[in-house]
Amino acid sequence: MAGIAILGGGVTVADGRVAGHDAGATLVRRLQRLYPGASLIGPRAQRADGFDVVPLELVDPRTTVVINMDVVDSPTVWRTLAASGAEPRIANFVWWNTSQFTHPVQRASLALSCALFPTFANSYRTATEVREIVFSLTVPQLAERVRIDWANLGIRLDHVQPREDPAIPVVLYPAIRLSERKQPQLFLDVVERVHRRTPIRVEMRLQESHLISEKAISLSRKDWAWVGPVTATREDYYYRLARTTAFLATARDESYGLEYVEAMVAGAVGVFPDRPWARALLPDGYPFLYADAVQAEELLVRAVTDPRGCRAELDRLAGGDFVGWLRGRHDDTEFEDRFAAAIRRWFREG
Known part of the structure; x- marks a missing residue:
């Protein structure tokens, strides 16, 4: 060769x-x-x-x-x-x-x-x-x-770290850019409404050029949100994922969805738009798919108030081990x- x-x-x-x-x-x-x-x-x-x-x-x-x-x-x-x-x-x-x-x-x-x-x-x-x-x-x-x-x-499974649920649920923005295709405004609108109903902490890790955007600066001013640069190492990245409660995906389209798979394997509950790209990642009957912002809010509230119950439901859906199901298909x-x-x-x- x-x-x-x-x-x-x-x-x-x-x-x-x-x-x-x-x-x-x-x-x-x-x-x-x-x-x-x-x-x-x-x-x-x-x-x-x-x-x-x-x-x-x-x-x-x-x-x-x-x-x-x-x-x-x-x-x-x-x-x-x-x-x-x-x-x-x-x-x-x-x-x-x-x-x-x-x-x-x-x-x-x-x-x-x-x-x-x-x-x-x-x-x-x-x-x-x-x-x-x-x-x-x-x-x-x-x-x-x-x-x-x-x-x-797929993802490197050896990077995954032991799960540790935070005292205040953490909701991740599952992207490093605020591009229009990712629909960041939808994410911001939904987490704002969820925060009014239950305590959460939102984390957004962005590329440097997106940190100075109006949306990022506006969110960073809220005492329940953290906006900062992309983590320096893969170890730190997976450390943070192991302490993430849920994420809200809002992209119109994705070619694969590497960041979502990484977060779910780390134990975060994924709330997805009901789109073909999302269904391609997930088992049939995945319960956390939304059709509109109202449904996204309800599903995210459930994910942050009862993450263990949500993970148990996903385990039952996947025949006993949802993370194992992901590992088998995204190695x-x-x-x-x-x-x-x-x-x-x-x-x-x-």
């Missing part, structure tokens, strides 16, 4: 390591664990802790497979690498929600890239969306050759095995 180089994810390198704890940085580190020593493609060459940062122009396509997380750029990446005279080997990694591409040029570029290059998606839902986009926006000669595989991202080992198998299949040598 050729060497691996990883492109995209919006990551930076600091102190010799991939910096940050957002989804992009987390997935790049996961790929580095899967492919020890894999290069990271960046603006300038440097030696990091166990890997090299290499400009795209210096990548040797004869000895390297490029895993591109900036999928729409794959045709441009191909042109750069093909200048050497060798045939580039590029695999797309769709790790985000395709609904973010709303402009016709963006969606057509995504379709063309996924038609031309083998594509691995972060869930069955995302893979289905990619296939639909390719077949609707490219010619049949390309669409019929599409190569798509997928696996649920990152399956993702890594299927991802590696797809790369070997697509770029088999000899």
